[in-house]
Amino acid sequence: MRFVVRRGIFYLITAWAAVTINFVLPRLMPGDPVAALLAKSQGQIDSSAEDAIRLLFGLDQDASIWQQYVDYWGLLLHGNLGVSFMNFPTPVTEVIAQSLPWTVGLVGIATVISFTLGTLVGMGIGWRRGTWADGLLPATTFFSAVPYFWLGLIAIALFSVTLGWFPASGSYDRSMIPALTPEFAGSVIRYGTLPAFTIVLSSVSGWILGMRNMMVTVSSEDYVTVAQAKGLPERSVVVGYAARNAILPQMSSFTLALGFIVGGTLIMEMVFSYQGIGFLLYQAVGNHDYPLMQGCFLVITLAVLVANMAADVIYAVLDPRTRQEG
Amino acid sequence: MATTTTTAVTTTPTPDGAGTPAIRRRQRLLFLRNAKAMTGLVIIGVFAVLAVIGPWIAPMDPDALSSDVLSPPSAAHWLGTDHLGKDILSQIMVGTRGVMIVGFTAGILATVIGVLVGVTAGYIGGAGDEALSALSNVFLVIPQLPLIIVIAGQLPSAGGLTVAAVIAVTGWAWGARVLRAQTLSLRRRDFVEAARANGERTWRILTAEILPNLTAIIAAGFVGTVTFAVISQITLAFIGVTSVSDWNWGTILFWAQQNQALARGAWWWFAPAGLCIALLGMGLTLVNFGIDEFVNPRLRSTGLHARELRRRGIRPRIGFTPVVHEAEEGRR
Numbered sequence: 211m212r213f214v215v216r217r218g219i220f221y222l223i224t225a226w227a228a229v230t231i232n233f234v235l236p237r238l239m240p241g242d243p244v245a246a247l248l249a250k251s252q253g254q255i256d257s258s259a260e261d262a263i264r265l266l267f268g269l270d271q272d273a274s275i276w277q278q279y280v281d282y283w284g285l286l287l288h289g290n291l292g293v294s295f296m297n298f299p300t301p302v303t304e305v306i307a308q309s310l311p312w313t314v315g316l317v318g319i320a321t322v323i324s325f326t327l328g329t330l331v332g333m334g335i336g337w338r339r340g341t342w343a344d345g346l347l348p349a350t351t352f353f354s355a356v357p358y359f360w361l362g363l364i365a366i367a368l369f370s371v372t373l374g375w376f377p378a379s380g381s382y383d384r385s386m387i388p389a390l391t392p393e394f395a396g397s398v399i400r401y402g403t404l405p406a407f408t409i410v411l412s413s414v415s416g417w418i419l420g421m422r423n424m425m426v427t428v429s430s431e432d433y434v435t436v437a438q439a440k441g442l443p444e445r446s447v448v449v450g451y452a453a454r455n456a457i458l459p460q461m462s463s464f465t466l467a468l469g470f471i472v473g474g475t476l477i478m479e480m481v482f483s484y485q486g487i488g489f490l491l492y493q494a495v496g497n498h499d500y501p502l503m504q505g506c507f508l509v510i511t512l513a514v515l516v517a518n519m520a521a522d523v524i525y526a527v528l529d530p531r532t533r534q535e536g
Numbered sequence: 537m538a539t540t541t542t543t544a545v546t547t548t549p550t551p552d553g554a555g556t557p558a559i560r561r562r563q564r565l566l567f568l569r570n571a572k573a574m575t576g577l578v579i580i581g582v583f584a585v586l587a588v589i590g591p592w593i594a595p596m597d598p599d600a601l602s603s604d605v606l607s608p609p610s611a612a613h614w615l616g617t618d619h620l621g622k623d624i625l626s627q628i629m630v631g632t633r634g635v636m637i638v639g640f641t642a643g644i645l646a647t648v649i650g651v652l653v654g655v656t657a658g659y660i661g662g663a664g665d666e667a668l669s670a671l672s673n674v675f676l677v678i679p680q681l682p683l684i685i686v687i688a689g690q691l692p693s694a695g696g697l698t699v700a701a702v703i704a705v706t707g708w709a710w711g712a713r714v715l716r717a718q719t720l721s722l723r724r725r726d727f728v729e730a731a732r733a734n735g736e737r738t739w740r741i742l743t744a745e746i747l748p749n750l751t752a753i754i755a756a757g758f759v760g761t762v763t764f765a766v767i768s769q770i771t772l773a774f775i776g777v778t779s780v781s782d783w784n785w786g787t788i789l790f791w792a793q794q795n796q797a798l799a800r801g802a803w804w805w806f807a808p809a810g811l812c813i814a815l816l817g818m819g820l821t822l823v824n825f826g827i828d829e830f831v832n833p834r835l836r837s838t839g840l841h842a843r844e845l846r847r848r849g850i851r852p853r854i855g856f857t858p859v860v861h862e863a864e865e866g867r868r
Binding site for chain 2: 220221223224227228231232235236239352356357358359360363364366367371378465468469470472473474476477480481491492494495496500503504506507510511514515518
């Protein structure tokens, strides 16, 4: 229980830090791009939306910084992130809500596949050291040393432009109307395969390496030797004794890797023009849509925090020591 | 080298006398004799040289237009040209400098912050430790790339060094965390206690007793940060957040993407830059593998090839991990 409370407090602090970074950033920046944009769109933005943007970006010089901070929190707690310049006059929250499910789906599925595959392969390589399987390591290292987006470009060049197996961009067939039909689902899967494949390819090596190194360490532990000496079948030694313990650090590194994976996925969406939150961020940067940019950052960070909490709970379930500690 | 051998020959009363410094030297070079580390260092070295002399030896001005528009590799343009007839080989050579400067500046800055925060937290303990650890954990959990994009996107003009600073400010936390853990375990060791009992000043204990024992970890963290910085910077240039007129490998890819190089089948436009990134990234990763194996002898033996292990009569199985003495092998 103490573990959960401690982590809970930590996530609250992190969420507060993310919001505060978001508050402070535009106030630290030299120049006033937002003011310029507001002046340009004079008369198009209605007064209440303009007030929100002024507040979000600290253009209200009359109020003290503390007052601004309080008002800022007030806006956030009402779910008001301002109005998107790009998709004027849609509120930022609405724009983000449309794209968030796409990202969550893509990242979720790709990450689960990558984690499972990497852990299994790492288990195999770590157990059978000194065989041909060791040759897999340099190959996967190559894929992780390459930036995500370049791998995406190559995948597009190979599989969509040359071979024509998968579409190069988008997230579903634009001629279809989004609905819960098998055709539409098929189209989503067809469009999502290539991005997901690239994410898996570039993130799997981290899991392989981590698991392999843990297997190397764990397989020289006494309890593994004992299990082997008892004459247990190799399969149960590997799965029940070695891998079971080696997987725990994998779980804890999962929480740390998540931010990194999310960053990579955002880039992947930009390359594939996949209509998730990364693509949205990309468009926001390109169009100087500052409220949308900030909103994206905030939502991404909060989503990562939620995923981290989930991973923590799973970890506590898997490892009894964390539960007993308090 | 020649003088040492002659002195060794003339003054060899005991074989031990001449052998000891040789072994010591060999052990110091152990890291360099690691094939992975050496390969990595050579790759990085080549790019470092290119970063210095690249702009001078580039065959053309990277911004010079020519009539060969979008031409594949030829004798005149070894790596072809882009949509305005600019020479891609020259762009890559000139761009290397930007990549290396940003990568290493960010690496150095982040390492300095990481060492300051991590070692301080680990050494002082108590409330200060709690606060500093919480700070680095917060930075670890907040996704870095979106943060970098948001910061760089709001800056009016994001040049190379600004980008390096932003990357360093967001990317120091991992190093700090690892260093803190190691400092924590060093703090109560006998030699540190002895120094403290001798009345050494804290500053001296930190620099003379603790930091030397953290060298390998600091080096590994530095290399990791450089890798991350290189990739982040190129990614930022690729998505057009930073200035698109400064040449680096990401800028080349930005223009390639903007002009549908993929759909036009202009592979020479994006393949070389990507391969350079991959090569540099692999060089850095190899150095880190080398450091890992240098620090952890268990991993050293797993790095050997199957044939090599068999030749030396080692069968890696459960129950033990062969700890290979590399200097031994060198003497054979």
